[in-house]
Amino acid sequence: MTPLYPRLRQRRSRFGALAAGLAVTVAGTSLLALVAASSAQAATPLRTLAEAQGRYFGTALTVADLSNTGETTIANAQFDMVTPGNEMKWDTTEPSSGRFNFGPGDQIASYAASHNMRVRGHNLVWHAQLPSWVSNLPANQVQGAMDAHITTEVNHYKGKIYAWDVVNEPFNGDGSFVNDAFYKAMGSNYFAEALRTAHAADPDAKLYINDYNIEGQNAKSNALYNLAKSLLSQGVPLGGIGFESHFIVGQVPSDFRANMQRFADLGLDVAVTELDDRMQLPASSSGLQQQATDYGNITKDCLAVSRCVGVSQWGVDDANSWIDGTFPGYGAATMYDRNFQPKPAYNSTVTALGGSSTTTPPPSGGGALHAVGAGKCLDVPNSSTTAGTQLQIWDCNGQANQSWTRTSSGQLTVFSGSSQLCMDAYNNQTSPGTKVEVWSCNGGANQQWSVNSNGTVTSTQSGLCLDVTGASTANGALAELWTCNGGSNQQWTLS
Missing domain, CATH: 3.20.20.80 (Glycosidases)
Known part of the structure; x- marks a missing residue:
């Protein structure tokens, strides 16, 4: 390391509004309570x-x-x-x-x-x-x-x-x-x-x-x-x-x-x-x-x-x-x-320090991932099991292509058995506009997600928010990563 650093002199101001709004249930347990317990405290x-x-x-x-x-x-x-x-x-x-x-x-x-x-x-x-x-x-x-x-x-x-x-x-x-x-x-x-x-x-x-x-x-x-x-x-x-x-x-x-x-x-x-x-x-x-x-x-x-x-x-x-x-x-x-x-x-x-670590991410469980702003669900188009399929929102229907499981390792998976896929940030990209797709589960950082107490779902790798492109409420609107901004198109509930 070198001494060429300005000691917190130029720091980006970034507010993380800890607003309520995530009412998530995992196997009968409030995920809001779990996430709140594991975030600041x-x-x-x-x-x-x-x-x-x-x-x-x-x-x-x-x-x-x-x-x-x-x-x-x-x-x-x-x-x-x-x-x-x-x-x-x-x-x-x-x-x-x-x-x-x-x-x-x-x-x-x-x-x-x-x-x-x-x-x-x-x-x-x-x-x-x-x-x-x-x-x-x-x-x-x-x-x-x-x-x-x-x-x-x-x-x-x-x-x-x-x-x-x-x-x-x-x-x-x-x-x-x-x-x-x-x-x-x-x-x-x-x-x-x-x-x-x-x-x-x-x-x-x-x-x-x-x-x-x-x-x-x-x-x-x-x-x-x-x-x-x-x-x-x-x-x-x-x-x-x-x-x-x-x-x-x-x-x-x-x-x-x-x-x-x-x-x-x-x-x-x-x-x-x-x-x-x-x-x-x-x-x-x-x-x-x-x-x-x-x-x-x-x-x-x-x-x-x-x-x-x-x-x-x-x-x-x-x-x-x-x-x-x-x-x-x-x-x-x-x-x-x-x-x-x-x-x-x-x-x-x-x-x-002798304490018991928090459960981060929360325990396994899941359901439909609801896009709050659109009133629709995160959806794998046409129930495709092809790696690289970009996610969209669609009318909620309770089908397997809209059923997401939050694993203990921080992944969000869809389907099961040999067809199981993971929510994935395309090609490990970390810039706003990166498409969110499904891909074979591999444990990569681009497949790690935080379901947060302020209603956002963020990429652990980039810190960007899961976003409905253009704040669209239409069937077929695509999912991407974008700078977190508090918009309703970045609010999700998992239930």
Whole structure:
């Protein structure tokens, strides 16, 4: 990974209206109740499970996220720690010398307090998102500016911050120091100066150095380890190390646990601070399962290290993650999909924390899939059993070509025995307008569907909604995937 990412700076605003409207019955059980239970909340939320283990489970939010009800519904239920995405960084809090702006950060802190969450302050000293006036200072003025900034900001939030990322991402990949304004002016002495200044302003806050690509034992993590030992030997109030943990599926270092343990053995807390686990798009079923394995193992690694205090995911859901806009061709990096539905990674995390995973997707069962706007049923034309037949809507008739079964693996099947076919997004395509067809069941991600509590049926692979083309109500109108928009032609009931 590279440091070229804007930390939740450019995020698409996407509202997931959690409106009622799905009245589905599967084998006599309300699917609405099942889906609602498995979407934003588990029977036991992550925060509760983590707290029972003496840990926390957190997320990152920006001010814009606070008005996104899809995100806050999940955050309120699941997380007990909040990291501000941008609102406490230097370019926001002190954009010009001596002129402070704490309004955005105050909104995050107020939200956290009102939802019984703690706050990880992020961050005080970082070479990125640093106003140009700091970088342009004469070298003999940098320490004074740094000390004043830290003192003012930490004093402002005194008593409201659990921990501060005092120094953020100070190392290059080879273990050398980033040659930023602070290092140029003070050399490596700026670490001790920053930490002591923050401690003087708020002695109760835990003080961290936070970095990425330090999860395994390598040149970068070795350099940080040696720095931490040196600081502690000088009596510097370093309290913890933050492992950002921006992973690619299947590439979590096998020595992550051992690496955290060696820092913990120095007497430091350790934390997973910015977890996500990206994969190439479109997401595949195997990718989602590997992501679940990764999330479960990361959680277990934290639990196995007594001084690992918690895990924070960087963001809430795939639609609002920074990954898509930063790593072209990659995404699907969180525990929640683009429609705020939990993914296999959510269930593996719940299990790792000692809970019982939710049933996602709901149990087997089914019936006719009614198009609410048209008052008709999703239909395989002429009862065709030919793979590639595009679906349509037609007057409901109770026949086998209109009877859909929701399987425990997330498929929607039609017919039975050797004739069984699955609802399929044509050719693994993920763009609006992709036709929805029947195809031989193969377990692919383009055959995985979420039946949601807001009345939509979405492709797990693309996040797009099952849609009646042109909002037509006529017999023979074709089914396709389209951007979710709340229209009646995207509302379905399965009964």
